[in-house]
Amino acid sequence: MSGLVRSVRPPEFAGVTFHEVMAKSALNKVPGSNYGFGWTINPYRGCTHACVYCFARPTHNYLDLDAGDDFDRQIIVKANIVEVLRRELGRASWNGDPVALGTNTDPYQRAEGRYALMPGILRALADSGTPISILTKGTLLRRDLDLLAELSTRTTVDIAMSIAIFDDDLQQSVEPGTPSTAARLATVAAARDRGLDCTVFMMPVLPFLTDTRDHLDTAMAMISASGARRVLHSTLYLKPGTREWYFAWLEHAHPDLVARYRALYANGVNAPKDYQAWLGRKVAVARRAHGLDTGATDPYTGAIFSRAARRPLQAAEPTLF
Numbered sequence: 001m002s003g004l005v006r007s008v009r010p011p012e013f014a015g016v017t018f019h020e021v022m023a024k025s026a027l028n029k030v031p032g033s034n035y036g037f038g039w040t041i042n043p044y045r046g047c048t049h050a051c052v053y054c055f056a057r058p059t060h061n062y063l064d065l066d067a068g069d070d071f072d073r074q075i076i077v078k079a080n081i082v083e084v085l086r087r088e089l090g091r092a093s094w095n096g097d098p099v100a101l102g103t104n105t106d107p108y109q110r111a112e113g114r115y116a117l118m119p120g121i122l123r124a125l126a127d128s129g130t131p132i133s134i135l136t137k138g139t140l141l142r143r144d145l146d147l148l149a150e151l152s153t154r155t156t157v158d159i160a161m162s163i164a165i166f167d168d169d170l171q172q173s174v175e176p177g178t179p180s181t182a183a184r185l186a187t188v189a190a191a192r193d194r195g196l197d198c199t200v201f202m203m204p205v206l207p208f209l210t211d212t213r214d215h216l217d218t219a220m221a222m223i224s225a226s227g228a229r230r231v232l233h234s235t236l237y238l239k240p241g242t243r244e245w246y247f248a249w250l251e252h253a254h255p256d257l258v259a260r261y262r263a264l265y266a267n268g269v270n271a272p273k274d275y276q277a278w279l280g281r282k283v284a285v286a287r288r289a290h291g292l293d294t295g296a297t298d299p300y301t302g303a304i305f306s307r308a309a310r311r312p313l314q315a316a317e318p319t320l321f
Contacts, residue, residue: 001063005079010114016048016073018111023078026085026121027099033300037309039099040301041085043117045076047105049137050177052249053164053204056104058241067241068248072177075111082120089128098131098156098306100298108138110177118144122151131156131308133298135201137163139179139187149194156308160199160232161188165210166219173253174206185226192227199295199304200228202283204236207264207271208257211279216286224290231292232304233283235276239269 003021010018030038046060050072057067065074078084088094101107107118122144125132132155134141134148141159148157163184165171171181178184191198200223205211210219223231238246243265251258264271271279287294296305 038300100303102135126151133158220290
């Protein structure tokens with residue numbers, strides 16, 4: 001493992017190993033991106049949220065680790081990322097394009113409670129005048145809300161909370177390492193109390209599980225009550241590496257749905273466009289019924305589109321494919 005300093009297994013993180021590495025770079029340019037967006041920072045690789053649908057699972061294969069259990073339990077920590085980031089932001093070539101956090105693995109996963117890398121990252125970005133966008137499932141975001149409110153007076157700060165499931169039993173089965181839906185909604189409310197907008201990402205919607213009219217209506221009602229103004233959604237995306245792990249969960253938890261999923265995803269990583277359009281109409285009806293708007297994502301990183309981006313996008317359609 002390149003740059004490895006040590007591997008530790010803290011007793012308070014049962015079954016999890018942290019591999020502390022010295023990173024060579026902090027800022028990542030997404031291939032093919034331009035127009036002032038497409039930069040990301042990932043202080044961690046792997047994620048203890050353990051979401052069975054996580055699209056980032058296959059990235060662990062590049063480390064000779066598997067996309068299943070290793071992704072959930074073998075966490076790479078870029079211990080020197082703040083120092084490296086300040087050096088990169090200080091270069092004459094850096095022109096202050098928006099930077100997204102949470103595009104691959106969650107910067108506010110449980111590891112952040114141990115390593116506390118995010119405050120230094122956020123301060124470094126703000127000190128250089130760089131706009132910040134954050135996408136997270138982690139309620140540890142609340143620790144940094146006062147800091148983010150202060151930094152928002154110096155640079156653009158955009159926040160989004162990922163909440164895909166509004167059924168407690170299903171949420172704990174699909175996302176066993178995440179905070180509860182109620183805790184995440186409370187974090188949205190806490191952000192709003194500090195004057196920070198917080199968009200909700202209802203991503204992904206799970207076919208035959210969270211795409212019912214009742215589930216969508218419940219979700220939008222709870223999101224509206226939290227004080228959020230905007231909701232974005234996406235359909236489930238099953239690329240190789242994620243697909244096998246998701247189907248393994250499905251065969252255990254919902255074997256009656258396996259055949260329907262195999263038919264729905266028979267021709268690729270996405271559900272058919274007619275399903276996507278059908279879902280988009282249902283989401284739009286539920287969203288509008290509760291007075292919620294939609295928005296746009298960065299087309300390269302998948303994070304919330306920064307208000308500071310240099311190339312404006314048209315308003316998003318009711319669905320995001």
